[in-house]
Amino acid sequence: xRIGILGSGLMGGKLGTLLARAGHEVAFSYxxxxxxxxxxxxxxxxxxxxxxxxxAAENADALLLAVHWLKTDDVLSQAGNLSGKVVxxxxxxxxxxxxxxxxxxxxxxxxxxxxxxxxxxxxSAFGTVPSEVLFAVFAARRRKARPSLVYCGDDLAAKKMAAxxxxxxxxxxxxxxxxxxxxxxxPFTLLVAQLAYEGExxxxxxxxxxxxxxxxxxxx
Ligand SMILES: NC(=O)c1ccc[n+]([C@@H]2O[C@H](COP(=O)([O-])OP(=O)(O)OC[C@H]3O[C@@H](n4cnc5c(N)ncnc54)[C@H](OP(=O)(O)O)[C@@H]3O)[C@@H](O)[C@H]2O)c1
Numbered sequence: 001x002r003i004g005i006l007g008s009g010l011m012g013g014k015l016g017t018l019l020a021r022a023g024h025e026v027a028f029s030y031x032x033x034x035x036x037x038x039x040x041x042x043x044x045x046x047x048x049x050x051x052x053x054x055x056a057a058e059n060a061d062a063l064l065l066a067v068h069w070l071k072t073d074d075v076l077s078q079a080g081n082l083s084g085k086v087v088x089x090x091x092x093x094x095x096x097x098x099x100x101x102x103x104x105x106x107x108x109x110x111x112x113x114x115x116x117x118x119x120x121x122x123x124s125a126f127g128t129v130p131s132e133v134l135f136a137v138f139a140a141r142r143r144k145a146r147p148s149l150v151y152c153g154d155d156l157a158a159k160k161m162a163a164x165x166x167x168x169x170x171x172x173x174x175x176x177x178x179x180x181x182x183x184x185x186x187p188f189t190l191l192v193a194q195l196a197y198e199g200e201x202x203x204x205x206x207x208x209x210x211x212x213x214x215x216x217x218x219x220x
Pocket of ligand 1: 068071
């Protein structure tokens with residue numbers, strides 16, 4: 001697939017690199033340093049390239065939005081018309097200090113984004129893990145037990161595409177339903193961040209959901 005990265009920082013830089021290594025054609029964009037975008041493309045290998053947000057969006061099968069919430073409008077305006085595009089967002093609607101969600105409870109960053117690009121097909125994915133764990137997850141992708149990664153959205157074809165990319169990075173995709181589920185996913189991410197950055201053991205943290213089959217005698 002052709003994947004445009006809108007925001008090539010900790011998340012976009014790493015996810016773009018891993019998706020390129022998984023065989024996708026990746027275009028890195030939206031950094032303050034053109035040199036950095038070129039370096040990311042060179043190090044990712046394959047057909048990775050550096051470009052402007054508009055170039056990254058043109059002909060892309062999917063876009064990864066990975067910018068600070070306050071930069072959303074800026075990058076969207078630079079990307080141009082996103083009608084019909086699959087936009088996978090890992091962005092959290094945080095305030096400037098990164099201390100609080102500025103959209104929550106009755107809406108979510110993902111839903112707010114979908115309102116800003118009404119004709120795009122928005123999926124929320126990848127935001128629930130710290131960037132520090134991504135390379136380790138990719139390296140361990142051949143193991144049987146993969147970490148989970150929740151995603152949600154309203155467009156089934158777009159979600160299917162996102163699930164494939166989630167698998168390519170090394171996670172087990174967990175479909176959390178419609179885009180409004182991002183109202184629960186985004187606060188959950190703050191819990192993961194708390195454990196990753198304030199807990200013991202460091203930020204290389206992922207999570208795994210487990211369904212336990214009940215024995216018949218215990219089933220109600
Ligand atoms: N980091 C994580 O572990 C993590 C985990 C889950 C979710 N998230 C969410 O994912 C999104 C991206 O986070 P991130 O940590 O990848 O952010 P980041 O490292 O700061 O990357 C943001 C990107 O936007 C670019 N950018 C372009 N113009 C900018 C400007 N004027 N001011 C600031 N940045 C500008 C940055 O450019 P430069 O290349 O010049 O810096 C960078 O490439 C955020 O919404 C965050 O809440 C992050």
